[in-house]
Amino acid sequence: MKCAPFEYVRPTSVDEVLAALVAADGEGKILAGGQSLVPVMALRMARPAVIVDINRVEGLAAVERDGDTVHVGALVRHRTLAEQSAHPLLAEAARHIGHAAIRTRGTAGGSIAHADPAAELPVVAVATGATVTAAGARGDRWVAADDLFAGPLMTTLDADEMITGLDVPVPTRWGFAGFARRHGDFALVTVVVAEVRGQVRIAVGGVGAVPLRARAAEAAIGEPVERVAQLVGDELNPTGDLHGSAEFRRGVAVEMARRALASAGI
Template sequence: MKPPPFEYHAPRDLGEALRTLAEVRGKVLAGGQSLIPMLNMRLVAPEHLVDINRIESLSALDASPAGVRVGALVRHSEAERSGAHPLLARALRLVAHPVIRNRGTVVGSLVHADPAAELPAVLAVLGGTVQVARWSGEAAVREVAAREFFVGPMESAVQPGELAVSAFFPATGPRTGVTFEEVARRHGDYALAGVCAVVTLDPGGDAHIAAARVACVGVGPVPVVVDVGEACAGRAPDWGGAARAVQEKTEPEGDIHASAAYRRHLVGVLAERALRNAAREGAAAGGV
């Protein structure tokens, strides 16, 4: 299989990249782990390909007490090894295989907006943001919240002429546990269903649950985020009730790998497991 013909651009800085994107309608090449197969299978046929791999400023990974900002050229493997964010690192271990993670980019995965992928769910459950830039006489940057960034299956809020330059994953804070649970036919395959959870215990030092959120993959057109803090509040959380609340929010579809009913059942099991494990982690570690 060969890609369709295209004109290749290799800008050396962000301004040049944005000016190029303003002048031509094309696809951005970063890691290429999704784009190249799509080109080869003729699922996309852009007239222009803009390769941003020479733009050094997009390779930054900056951690602070507020969270971690990941540039558009930060590879999966780099973000995983950095340990800058515990939930991001756990999700990245589930992404495909090492050879893919060595080239694939965190921001590229977000822009690809695959509802079965792990990273969109992580950004969504944390309430993160994506910085998107375009050329308007100069570089103009807007910040897009995760709840608005994922528009539909394989569709993000990045418009023609724009470039996603970074993503911000907020820190989880003290007495907070995080987990990512999924089931796949084989390790590295797309998950039949997956759930990541963030659970915060009461800052007073007891075992009461103060807040709990989950995000699900593979059971809706975009990451499904559910706040289950009310069901989990107090010393005796209703984990089963929280799991049922998550199931009610999902819209799974059946395929050759699993029926819609099985996916809905699976997401309930995974939600309960993820919430219990996240609460246990928060209590044991005193924070993450």
């Protein structure tokens, strides 16, 4: 469990990061908190030729409220997210991420870029309709969370693009419910309900290749909570795995949806 050889660069600006990624010609990988990347490198399941360490890049570590949106820099640590009060839903979600050591190192940008469908922040991003800022050689572009996640551990970003931050609308009402086997584990199912600009959005993590919108359930908002929660379950197409059958996951998703909706007061 020792990683394969790689080159290591530690730029201090976004432009230098982008240049390093271009130079790596698709074989580069950004290192931020390293909480997902380093273990898979140790297992030699990831073998990037160049590690681009962005921890010395300035200006990416702020949480700032701008009207009804909170801007989160890519290098904001989960611990900081958990402790801030500008975005209570993000704080709640961040508290569910791993253990203290993981929250101290892991970053918001890293979690989004890693695109683990069971991770907390991608579900929050989809539920709130967050926008990700991606810097690239051709300048910045803004990608809606709904369009960002392409599959397990895959995004629609190019290999020479870098997430610099995300803008997360602050919901007027929200609910977060996750079920994990142990304290600190990735949840088997996470449901996030967020009312943003008058519209209720529901996202489900852990039951598909990407965080899923429960659109039929969203359309049924206003009906009894049990009915809406059941619709969340009906829309899913989970698969069975080590931790349980597809039916079990669907059942837990319905319950998490019920809890999230109830907690949101919807």
